[in-house]
Amino acid sequence: MFQTIFLELNVFLKLLKRDLKIFSNNAIDNYINTMCWVLLSLIVYQFIMPKMGLNFKGDFLLVSCVISKTFFGIMDNVTNIVADLGENKTISYDMTLPISHTLLFIKIAISNAIYTCLLSLLVLPMGKLLLWNYLHFPHFNIIKFFIIIFVSSLFSGFFSLFIISITKSIMHIEDIWSGIIHPLFALGGFNFTWKVMLTVSPFLAYVNLFNPVMYMFEGMRGATLDPTLSLPFWTCITMLILFSVPMGYIGVYLLKKRLDAI
């Protein structure tokens, strides 16, 4: 029995290593894509939007950008995997390896989590380097920062599994962007906090408590900005872990059904 477990773990780690190798091959492209997002958001929100009256600035937006990358980052791999499911089906080969199919799908989630974590880890330093004097983080807590990135990435990884399982083909990827990803992101608080939403519309704010992306944003603000602005940090962490479980479970279940996995 232990031999089987070790064998499965070995295959699991080898597959993860393979995915990381692919990531490192495309790392420059990925970081350039990330830079485009960070740089443009910072320029617009630090220098232009204050003229429209907005009173939050680059530091608020930069931490939102970190989470944006953690959340959006999964879509790169989702697109690749959905394209693969529709055409080459290289996953069929992975499914013949001595690893349980559940573990294989969890590997996809973990791999996506690592990918998005590596991308988002650099967003804050890159932003700070770009606009050094304009950005100030007196409440920055590095341990909480790493914890929220790690947990958010993990959630995103399992969420990606769910998205892959419900996306019929590559032609429907835009439906996912517009119908699921963007609303969760926009209502999740890219440019506002949950407490502000509560003052405007308590009903919407309470409904938004079911939006996991909101906990990602709030947790990140709790770790980097004034903690009184956001929901308690550890509540966000707990909620993200709780949301990861059903996402992973449904994702694995639907993928198994779709691929006739055992």
Add this chain to the structure above:
Amino acid sequence: MNNKNIYQTFYALLLKDIAIYNKRWIYRAIDALVWSGSSLMITHHIMPLFGVTDPNYGIFILLGNFAIWGLFEMLTSIAMFLGDLQGDKSIFYYVSLPLPSYMIFIEQALASAYRSMASSLLILPMGKLILGDTLVLSSINWPYFIFAFIMINIFYGFLTILVASYVKNLPALTMVRSRIMFPLWFLGGFQFPWKMLYGVAPKIALMSLCNPIIYVMDGIRSTVLPTEQYLPFWNCMGVLIFFSIICGYVGTQKLKRRLDCI
């Protein structure tokens, strides 16, 4: 070739693409509503708490959503085009029809324009529901508005051809999103008028005149909001026609080479 035959074939192809899209129209229209509705609600209800005092900011963003949707729909059209190239390759049948090959691509551009027009149609009525009395329909210069709407989407159609001619495969769509669509969108005045950008950063504003989305945004907004805050309407339309010709010409030439057309 007989001109009548050419136009009949062209028209039949266009009708075929329209009929295919109409089956999917409702899904894309819902996507547009979800995306636009979520961003409009935040802008209209929450952004005033962050200092935005302009009472027309909701209308400003609604018009931005209405005009930018075609840019998102462009990705769907590119996905369809590339999906066909990598899969059924039905395009090779079309280029064998009694039609000059460049007209096939013009037809694809017009079909793409139809897709973005059709899917964004419901955004305005939904905006009226959210904004209520803030949006006065009688204040819209309807002939200009309709003309701008058609012209903008025709431009997106030709932009689709240009971008599709450069994108290698479906997974590369991620790159299109990060490096083409996002910079065009974010620096294209979606959140600010060009004249305001000129007041903040004249050099960036002058450079952004090379970004066609500036004309899309200012063109459509000048048909509803006070014209003195925006670039002149006919200048915007003229430049969009110019960009459409350039995109169409370059895109057609590149696609002809890619598909080995005569």
